[in-house]
Amino acid sequence: MDALDNAIDVQNLTVGYGSNVLLQNLDFSVKNGEIFVILGGSGCGKSSLLKNLFGLYQPLSGDVLIEGQNITTAQGADRQKIMTSFGVMYQQGALFGSMNLLDNVTLFMEEYTKLTRDQMNLLARCKLDLVGLLPYETYMPSEISGGMQKRAAIARAMALDPKILFLDEPSAGLDPITSADLDSTILDLSRNLGFTFVIVSHELASIYSIADKVIMLDKAAKGIIAEGDPKTLRDTSKDPRVHQFFNRIMSKDAA
Numbered sequence: 472m473d474a475l476d477n478a479i480d481v482q483n484l485t486v487g488y489g490s491n492v493l494l495q496n497l498d499f500s501v502k503n504g505e506i507f508v509i510l511g512g513s514g515c516g517k518s519s520l521l522k523n524l525f526g527l528y529q530p531l532s533g534d535v536l537i538e539g540q541n542i543t544t545a546q547g548a549d550r551q552k553i554m555t556s557f558g559v560m561y562q563q564g565a566l567f568g569s570m571n572l573l574d575n576v577t578l579f580m581e582e583y584t585k586l587t588r589d590q591m592n593l594l595a596r597c598k599l600d601l602v603g604l605l606p607y608e609t610y611m612p613s614e615i616s617g618g619m620q621k622r623a624a625i626a627r628a629m630a631l632d633p634k635i636l637f638l639d640e641p642s643a644g645l646d647p648i649t650s651a652d653l654d655s656t657i658l659d660l661s662r663n664l665g666f667t668f669v670i671v672s673h674e675l676a677s678i679y680s681i682a683d684k685v686i687m688l689d690k691a692a693k694g695i696i697a698e699g700d701p702k703t704l705r706d707t708s709k710d711p712r713v714h715q716f717f718n719r720i721m722s723k724d725a726a
């Protein structure tokens with residue numbers, strides 16, 4: 472595959488904290504426009520890997536290339552440019568509670584652009600519209616539902632017009648219907664606007680409905696034990712850990 476097809480290239484990446492190595496020598500790529508989901512049991516390092524991908528934490532070794540630019544070695548203005556080429560939605564959404572939704576979205580524009588207030592508001596309204604929240608621009612985060620807060624956090628992650636969005640457990644804490652609504656928004660943004668998504672998730676229904684590709688991490692193996700389309704993995708993988716993972720989640724989902 473041509474490297475230009477890839478939004479992200481991960482090369483020989485080792486993730487951990489000091490002497491605590493969680494994941495070793497990972498190699499994988501995320502294609503442009505793909506919805507790529509990171510799976511694995513609790514504590515295997517999914518969130519840590521995500522944070523290494525978007526540069527919040529430095530890997531123990533190895534490289535992460537975002538659109539061909541090495542985020543692990545870039546410094547100064549080069550690093551800043553890479554850091555503004557993607558958006559992040561943290562696990563709790565983390566909207567600023569003292570600002571309405573419009574101001575939550577314009578905040579990063581104020582910091583990183585020279586747009587006028589009117590231009591920022593116009594663009595922020597577009598982002599809110601894309602996630603179905605235009606009528607709620609003056610609402611405070613505490614005045615909207617959990618699902619709406621997640622969508623507002625996605626609108627905020629899109630503030631600087633990134634091509635890549637990193638989402639850490641977007642469905643956490645949502646009921647199945649709200650979670651399915653959020654999945655529709657993610658699919659819509661990917662299929663109609665070409666966003667690349669890298670998502671940490673363990674919600675099986677969500678994974679089946681949105682993931683183009685998954686990687687499954689394993690704590691004992693400290694690495695990737697399966698990768699591919701989730702339904703194909705479920706149906707064809709001969710690895711008992713993969714079966715156990717899908718079945719365990721299925722019975723949890725069904726409960």
Ligand SMILES: Nc1ncnc2c1ncn2[C@@H]1O[C@H](COP(=O)(O)OP(=O)(O)OP(=O)(O)O)[C@@H](O)[C@H]1O
Pocket residue numbers: 488493511512513514515516517518519520
């Ligand atoms: N900032 C940190 N400093 C040191 N250790 C950390 C840090 N963040 C996470 N860890 C440790 O790394 C391990 C993996 O955590 P991580 O949150 O990446 O796993 P996870 O697969 O996302 O788990 P879960 O599904 O339960 O959220 C845990 O043992 C955790 O305590």
